[in-house]
Amino acid sequence: MNTQHVREAVRSWLTANWDANLDLVEWRRLLADSGWGAPDWPSEYFGRDLKGPHSVIVDEELARVGAIGAAHSGVRMLAAVTLLAHGNHEQKRQYLRRILTGEDHWCQLFSEPGSGSDLAGASTRADLDGDEWIINGQKVWNTSAHHANYGLLIARSDWDEPKHKGLSYFILDMHQPGVEVRQLKQMNGHASFNEVFFTNARVPRANIIGTPGDGWQVAMTTLAYERRSFDRPRNPATKSPSAAPIYQQYQHELEIANEPYKWYPQRAGRVDLVLQRAKDTGAIDDPVIRQDIARLHILAQSASWTAQRARALQKAGKPQGPEGSLGKLAASHIGRLAARVHTNISANDALLTGSASPMNGTIAEILVSTPAGSIAGGTDEIQRNIIAERVLGLPKEPRFDTGPFRDVPRNSSATEQ
Numbered sequence: 001m002n003t004q005h006v007r008e009a010v011r012s013w014l015t016a017n018w019d020a021n022l023d024l025v026e027w028r029r030l031l032a033d034s035g036w037g038a039p040d041w042p043s044e045y046f047g048r049d050l051k052g053p054h055s056v057i058v059d060e061e062l063a064r065v066g067a068i069g070a071a072h073s074g075v076r077m078l079a080a081v082t083l084l085a086h087g088n089h090e091q092k093r094q095y096l097r098r099i100l101t102g103e104d105h106w107c108q109l110f111s112e113p114g115s116g117s118d119l120a121g122a123s124t125r126a127d128l129d130g131d132e133w134i135i136n137g138q139k140v141w142n143t144s145a146h147h148a149n150y151g152l153l154i155a156r157s158d159w160d161e162p163k164h165k166g167l168s169y170f171i172l173d174m175h176q177p178g179v180e181v182r183q184l185k186q187m188n189g190h191a192s193f194n195e196v197f198f199t200n201a202r203v204p205r206a207n208i209i210g211t212p213g214d215g216w217q218v219a220m221t222t223l224a225y226e227r228r229s230f231d232r233p234r235n236p237a238t239k240s241p242s243a244a245p246i247y248q249q250y251q252h253e254l255e256i257a258n259e260p261y262k263w264y265p266q267r268a269g270r271v272d273l274v275l276q277r278a279k280d281t282g283a284i285d286d287p288v289i290r291q292d293i294a295r296l297h298i299l300a301q302s303a304s305w306t307a308q309r310a311r312a313l314q315k316a317g318k319p320q321g322p323e324g325s326l327g328k329l330a331a332s333h334i335g336r337l338a339a340r341v342h343t344n345i346s347a348n349d350a351l352l353t354g355s356a357s358p359m360n361g362t363i364a365e366i367l368v369s370t371p372a373g374s375i376a377g378g379t380d381e382i383q384r385n386i387i388a389e390r391v392l393g394l395p396k397e398p399r400f401d402t403g404p405f406r407d408v409p410r411n412s413s414a415t416e417q
């Protein structure tokens, strides 16, 4: 199908089906079943098998008639790409449609107090008991876990295998006894994360993604997409041309989905504000600050070209290259530099919050939010290790963690054997 055929096909489908008087989920079910909610997914699983830049055309056509698209925001997209790559037929049929309709929220249950960078050192345990896995342990830094229906969980199912081989990847029902979610408050005042505690929580055998012991391979898929920012909210492209309830439902959904990400623009450093702030404060006349601003804009522009290249490859159906790690590293570098430039422009006032502070506290929020960019989704040091070992082919770090996981020296954990 060429682009013109795609445009005509989606346009005629919308003419026959789009109705602003439908309930949001009702409409999205139609959209998911038509395949136009995720045109690049397989047709067997709510897509249209379309490769190439067709989703842009579909988005344009949806926006043209004011129709709302599929629920593409948040961690649910990490769940979708992971299921598409590793899920079995039943799992894809059961979960992907409800991801597109927005009926289910998801969270990622990877990091633990003793294993963040060393994700393969996870010691939350999964023990098979008849037709169920019994889960015990703790996760931390789990974005959106407080309103998730399902969690993408990695847990240790075999303590006698080397650490990368004893992990399994599960779909965990968050609304069950034995799952306790506690919200954490960050230094920027937001509360996007949680600790999640498992006490004999249960996962049906059918909810394993891949096979027991395959969890690390599956997790690599999730992380590769996370580094490409698949879990970020999408900008609402749809205008609300009428007061029909469907638009209110959509706005409500966006508020919930975007809540944990409200500070993410500040986390990225707000390069967009720098020039205007320099002009407003007169700092634009300072030659040192001018140099910094120029350097920042050059870096930001070249990083955006790398990101565009990555998106073009992705749309052309090419495999993930090193752009994920390079882009993530560049983004945290830019965020840090932007925070420094903002501080130099605003001087002491950069520390102030409240209505009389620069930009109503936005500059202070940038300062306390940018450190997160160097940590989330794999720290800068870990990205450098990946680039060194997998892209440049440099020798691997020396390892002291081979052999059965139960014998590997590690941080203590109440759950280990």
Ligand SMILES: Cc1cc2nc3c(=O)[nH]c(=O)nc-3n(C[C@H](O)[C@H](O)[C@H](O)COP(=O)(O)OP(=O)(O)OC[C@H]3O[C@@H](n4cnc5c(N)ncnc54)[C@H](O)[C@@H]3O)c2cc1C
Pocket: 107, 108, 109, 110, 111, 112, 113, 114, 115, 116, 117, 118, 140, 141, 142, 143, 144, 372, 373, 375, 376, 377, 378, 379, 380, 381, 382, 385
């Ligand atoms: C904004 C944000 C969102 C997040 N969302 C989620 C989520 O939804 N779900 C989830 O499971 N987790 C989430 N996390 C957690 C995140 O993945 C971890 O914080 C991260 O992987 C780092 O782990 P850690 O905090 O345990 O630090 P550690 O691994 O203890 O690292 C401490 C320091 O040691 C360095 N270091 C560690 N190992 C090496 C090495 N081999 N070589 C060189 N240096 C090393 C690190 O770079 C770092 O500077 C989130 C974190 C943030 C900040």
